[in-house]
Amino acid sequence: MKPILPGTPWLIAHKSMLGVNKPNKITLNGKDYVIWQNVKGEVFALNNICPHMQAPLSNGWICEERNTIVCPFHALQFDGKGRYQDGKLNNQPLAESLGLQVIGDYIWTYGGFEPKQEIPELHQKIALEYEFLGIAGEKSIQGDFLSNLLINYDFNHQNGTHRDLFQIVANKVTASEKQGYTLKVQQESTRANNSFKEILGNPVLMTIPKILKTTVEYIFPSTIVLYGKAAFGNFVQVISLYPEAEEKTKVFEVVFTQFQYPFMKSLFKKSMLKAIDTVVEQDTTAIENLYPKQQPKIKLPNEDILHYAEQLYRNW
Structure with a gap:
């Protein structure tokens, strides 16, 4: 889809909506993402599509020890930057991350576009x-x-x-x-x-x-x-x-x-x-x-x- 109002800072969640170590699916401008919060209050978001065989990551679970999202299909693990972990960290991101700005309990994103507005104070x-x-x-x-x-x-x-x-x-x-x-x-x-x-x-x-x-x-x-x-x-x-x-x-x-x-x-x-x-x-x-929508007559x-x-x- 053609993105709606690109460059807008979108408030996509409040921390209280996410729970802890729980995958959540959000959709923004036609793209699905998985977003989660760890026990430290850090928040991460990735493209919801597993780069292996396209399973929805939001149907998986969080590995608390590694702070990774685990794919529900083959139990593959990805960190908050989208890097695949198979016992050792792969430095090349395979799953696309969504850029977030977390201010207090508010979670904002520009959805990958250049900012046109500042995040409101x-x-x-x-x-x-x-x-x-x-x-x-x-x-x-x-x-x-x-x-x-x-x-x-x-x-x-x-x-x-x-x-x-x-x-x-x-x-x-x-x-x-x-x-x-x-x-x-x-x-x-x-x-x-x-x-x-x-x-x-x-x-x-x-x-x-x-x-x-x-x-x-x-x-x-x-x-x-x-x-x-x-x-x-x-x-x-x-x-x-x-x-x-x-x-x-x-x-x-x-x-x-x-x-x-x-x-x-x-x-x-x-x-x-x-x-x-x-x-x-x-x-x-x-x-x-x-x-x-039609032209109003009143x-x-x-x-x-x-x-x-x-x-x-x-x-x-």
Whole structure:
């Protein structure tokens, strides 16, 4: 496939997603890779195809003593640079490695292309200021990257797509600031007047104030960061997107919080991560049921934010 937005730094994983000494398969721009983390927290990634007889290395296992990936077909071993080990180290790499940049718990790659952007510093700043809560919304969506990108720049779709979950009846963008590949938007979302029965049936509503004020920071094209305040304290959702294939996009969210009281973490963690999973499922349904793109005949408020993102994509 033709690579999508070559030169982008893609956030492909958070260390907590990998486990220890466990092969994981990822796909980026049509190519499969195996990625693993050792007990020291070092991370490695190789082309997923064994250079012997093309078995998927991600179906194999990790040899902890040698820090190698073992092919499931013939138990051949390769180190993190792709060098074959048969009792002695072969200095010539046989399996292609994927260049990684590991910053804190974040794992980035340019996918073998010359960098066009620097890796954002925002992710690490958030990790230092907030407490890590967990990973949510990890999903491979059957839809092109642009469609998945634009739904995250759409400040109107929550009134329909997420109506049942959040009961948002109005959404207003109060400020926006554009600068190159970055965009910062402040919004106010008004929740419906929910009955006590409705709140009991959907506990997420207990955490949302009548008017929810949030700030969204975009770093085109791979990162969307949502800052908000709920009943339990502050939260941050770091949303990552990357293209797996022409019609397949990976999304996951790294979630952080600042709880008012320590006990609130155990009280709200499960419901908060589950709510994000539901949001991603609803977005997935919306994207996977779209008809082929046509020229819109209706214009809604704040769609200039959508058009800004699409223009950056087209001009890349």
